[in-house]
Amino acid sequence: MAPNAAGPNADSAVLSPARDLSRLLVPSMRVHQKSPLKAVMGSPTLEMINMAGGMPSPATFPLVQLQAQVRVPGRGAGEPAATLVLDKERQSGSAEALDTMLQYGDGRGVDSLCSFLRAHTQQAHSPQYADWEVITSCGSTDAIAKVISLFCDAGDALAVERWTFPGALSSLARAGVAPVAVDMDDEGMLPEALDRVCAARSAGGAPLHAVYVVPTGQNPTGATMSLARRKAVYAVAQKHDLVIIEDDPYYFLQIGPAAAAPDSGEAGAAASDGYDSGCDATGGEARDPALLPSLLSLDTDGRVIRLDSFSKILAPNLRCGWITGPAYLLDRVQILNESTILQPSGLSQGVVSKMLNDTWGMDGWNAHLRDLRAEYRLRRDLFVQIAAKHLDGLAEFAVPTAGMFVWLRVRLGTDPGAMQRLLAAMNKVGVMMAPEMPFNSCGAAAGPAAPGPDRYLRAAFALVDTDMYEPALKRLAQSIRTATA
Numbered sequence: 502m503a504p505n506a507a508g509p510n511a512d513s514a515v516l517s518p519a520r521d522l523s524r525l526l527v528p529s530m531r532v533h534q535k536s537p538l539k540a541v542m543g544s545p546t547l548e549m550i551n552m553a554g555g556m557p558s559p560a561t562f563p564l565v566q567l568q569a570q571v572r573v574p575g576r577g578a579g580e581p582a583a584t585l586v587l588d589k590e591r592q593s594g595s596a597e598a599l600d601t602m603l604q605y606g607d608g609r610g611v612d613s614l615c616s617f618l619r620a621h622t623q624q625a626h627s628p629q630y631a632d633w634e635v636i637t638s639c640g641s642t643d644a645i646a647k648v649i650s651l652f653c654d655a656g657d658a659l660a661v662e663r664w665t666f667p668g669a670l671s672s673l674a675r676a677g678v679a680p681v682a683v684d685m686d687d688e689g690m691l692p693e694a695l696d697r698v699c700a701a702r703s704a705g706g707a708p709l710h711a712v713y714v715v716p717t718g719q720n721p722t723g724a725t726m727s728l729a730r731r732k733a734v735y736a737v738a739q740k741h742d743l744v745i746i747e748d749d750p751y752y753f754l755q756i757g758p759a760a761a762a763p764d765s766g767e768a769g770a771a772a773s774d775g776y777d778s779g780c781d782a783t784g785g786e787a788r789d790p791a792l793l794p795s796l797l798s799l800d801t802d803g804r805v806i807r808l809d810s811f812s813k814i815l816a817p818n819l820r821c822g823w824i825t826g827p828a829y830l831l832d833r834v835q836i837l838n839e840s841t842i843l844q845p846s847g848l849s850q851g852v853v854s855k856m857l858n859d860t861w862g863m864d865g866w867n868a869h870l871r872d873l874r875a876e877y878r879l880r881r882d883l884f885v886q887i888a889a890k891h892l893d894g895l896a897e898f899a900v901p902t903a904g905m906f907v908w909l910r911v912r913l914g915t916d917p918g919a920m921q922r923l924l925a926a927m928n929k930v931g932v933m934m935a936p937e938m939p940f941n942s943c944g945a946a947a948g949p950a951a952p953g954p955d956r957y958l959r960a961a962f963a964l965v966d967t968d969m970y971e972p973a974l975k976r977l978a979q980s981i982r983t984a985t986a
């Protein structure tokens with residue numbers, strides 16, 4: 502992959518290239534293998550009569566035009582939408598013709614979408630090294646599996662948060678890679694715990710090569726790393742020469758402290774951390790000051806591979822996201838894409854690319870993300886207010902400043918059967934929240950967090966109507982009482 506040749510950092514003479522971390526790759530990924538067909542064919546030129554590829558003729562593609570009605574950020578659901586059109590043969594605006602979107606492509610993704618994502622990445626994260634790139638993914642679940650496989654073979658281990666995304670745990674299980682649980686608090690992974698875990702592994706002759714973290718609105722705990730925490734975790738990764746897999750689908754859902762706190766406006770999350778938004782190193786438009794800096798934006802070495810997803814900020818079954826990191830590492834992801842998904846569906850990429858590039862533009866995209874945050878902030882405020890009313894004495898929680906999860910520490914006593922009784926009681930009265938078990942990175946064998954009076958439930962406030970919060974929390978309170986009676 503040409504290292505960001507046309508990318509936003511192209512004029513930036515001040516930035517150094519990423520450090521070469523190829524030594525952390527599994528042996529099979531250290532050699533950069535091109536696709537065998539491309540290695541034999543080279544790159545066909547325009548003048549060539551290209552009969553090498555197994556591509557169908559676009560003349561046979563039955564889709565002649567695609568039209569979609571798209572909501573305009575800032576306008577309500579009932580207000581007029583904008584019309585997005587993709588034509589079979591004609592490029593419109595920045596987006597390729599439909600035929601191009603629907604034809605086989607390489608494992609990097611549709612060009613116009615990648616260009617938008619580069620511009621977005623420059624604005625949102627201002628990466629601090631020169632040769633970063635983006636590549637589209639079929640969503641972060643797939644991306645997690647691919648990126649793990651770059652750094653871990655079967656029998657290896659990977660550091661993860663004590664409670665973590667079950668999709669990541671399944672990927673590790675399938676790959677035969679052991680999760681190494683790192684303790685957390687209300688700000689997510691504890692740097693000193695990561696340091697301890699890494700030191701112990703190195704002393705045992707099996708150093709870790711990578712750590713997987715969800716730094717913002719963590720799943721399941723809702724924890725968001727402060728800027729100081731992000732810097733400390735990054736420093737530990739540097740000390741132990743770890744790659745950081747930054748899985749951050751809730752990054753743009755940073756909503757600051759709860760409404761009860763004075764001045765809980767958008768700037769809350771970042772400003773409360775004393776973060777100075779600073780300037781984009783290339784002189785471009787700066788990052789939104791409402792958002793904490795990502796680990797990618799703190800990364801001077803090129804050791805963060807960042808996973809973004811459209812799932813929570815456009816729609817999950819677009820199955821589309823993107824990966825950002827050093828170009829030479831994304832070349833390896835491209836190889837993996839070319840033997841699995843090739844790239845996300847051209848229809849998904851086409852609609853997203855046209856919408857972002859031409860219908861919304863960068864300003865509209867940022868306005869959409871702000872609208873989303875306003876919606877999530879309202880929901881979060883209402884949910885925690887009602888939860889505080891009904892769960893007093895029964896459960897405790899930290900108010901999340903990002904994402905969609907509230908991690909309830911439920912007072913269930915020491916009886917090991919209490920969680921099962923609670924779930925049965927909840928089932929009976931008609932409310933469900935996710936119990937702690939699938940998020941447990943210590944494995945089922947380790948049982949609950951620690952023998953003691955607490956068990957956890959993850960409540961997700963994004964899906965149900967807000968007028969369901971009150972009955973849901975009343976039913977939960979009733980169920981806790983039943984389970985502990």
Ligand SMILES: Cc1ncc(COP(=O)(O)O)c(C=O)c1O
Pocket residue numbers: 639640641642643666668715720748750809810811812817821822
């Ligand atoms: C931390 C985390 N990563 C990844 C995903 C899945 O993302 P995608 O839909 O892009 O596969 C989720 C979804 O719940 C998540 O919470």
